[in-house]
Amino acid sequence: MPEPLLSTLAALPFPNIDPIIVQIGPLAIHWYGVAYIVGILFGWWYAKRLIANPRLWGAAGPSMKPEDIDDFLVWAAVGIVVGGRLGYVLFYDFARYLANPLDIVAVWQGGMSFHGGFAGTTIAMILFARSRGIRVWSLFDVVAAGTPVALGLVRCTNFINSELWGRPTDVPWAIEFPNGGPFLRHPSQLYEALLEGLVLFVVLRIVTHVLLKLDRPGFVAGVFVAGYGLSRIFAEYFREPDAQLGYLAGNWLTMGMVLSVPMVLAGLWAIATAREARPSPAA
Numbered sequence: 001m002p003e004p005l006l007s008t009l010a011a012l013p014f015p016n017i018d019p020i021i022v023q024i025g026p027l028a029i030h031w032y033g034v035a036y037i038v039g040i041l042f043g044w045w046y047a048k049r050l051i052a053n054p055r056l057w058g059a060a061g062p063s064m065k066p067e068d069i070d071d072f073l074v075w076a077a078v079g080i081v082v083g084g085r086l087g088y089v090l091f092y093d094f095a096r097y098l099a100n101p102l103d104i105v106a107v108w109q110g111g112m113s114f115h116g117g118f119a120g121t122t123i124a125m126i127l128f129a130r131s132r133g134i135r136v137w138s139l140f141d142v143v144a145a146g147t148p149v150a151l152g153l154v155r156c157t158n159f160i161n162s163e164l165w166g167r168p169t170d171v172p173w174a175i176e177f178p179n180g181g182p183f184l185r186h187p188s189q190l191y192e193a194l195l196e197g198l199v200l201f202v203v204l205r206i207v208t209h210v211l212l213k214l215d216r217p218g219f220v221a222g223v224f225v226a227g228y229g230l231s232r233i234f235a236e237y238f239r240e241p242d243a244q245l246g247y248l249a250g251n252w253l254t255m256g257m258v259l260s261v262p263m264v265l266a267g268l269w270a271i272a273t274a275r276e277a278r279p280s281p282a283a
Helices: 031-051 066-091 094-099 101-105 114-132 136-160 188-209 219-236 255-273
Strands: 020-024 027-030
Touching: 020 031, 027 031, 031 066, 031 136, 066 094, 066 101, 066 114, 066 136, 094 101, 114 136, 114 255, 136 188, 136 219, 188 219, 219 255
Parallel strands: none
Antiparallel strands: 020 027
């Protein structure tokens, strides 16, 4: 790896936005937590809009009602928080939490894994869909379509928190992060916000509203999963790996890449095997 550039050559200043929006005594509201809440609420609203639009679904329809998403909201929140936390514990800092198991529940200290949250939400969707007689893949599709907004918002708050910063670089937009050492670094959080958030949302919007692929259960979810995996693998080339893990091989392979490869393969499989839904006998 080339010698890191010192901050004396910094091209862009860090904005120093306070991670805490407001604090009243011991109660503090963080941008990070607000991003999760806004992202979940947007996903809830957007999924209901998709379900309520018959033009997007073809003859079979969505197999669910907008009211079902109201009930699923709590399931989704639990899946994201529990899965995200356990994923971080297992994949990113297991030794620490094995030595201090009570820290597992201290979510206010930070430490969430997208891959863990993805797994937790997937389990929640399967259980909820089966309990309601909903096509599981169709539920996957409507949830996946709005998820990039949440991802983009959370990545922006990672930037505000000066965490998960990038590798040392000499690009003109390099930034010296307050806790990233006296070096210029890629603002990799913003790269991820752009790719996993804005670009992926636009792609999924085209898939749902232009290509009208909601009539093929699993297609939209497959595009989301493969798209996220590819975006994450690309962004990992610019992101500094977690200090407790480092590189898994050479100076390029990271845990984020390893966990994203199965997502790309699973997403491509879902796209390739998606078939047009058939109307139920009741319909």
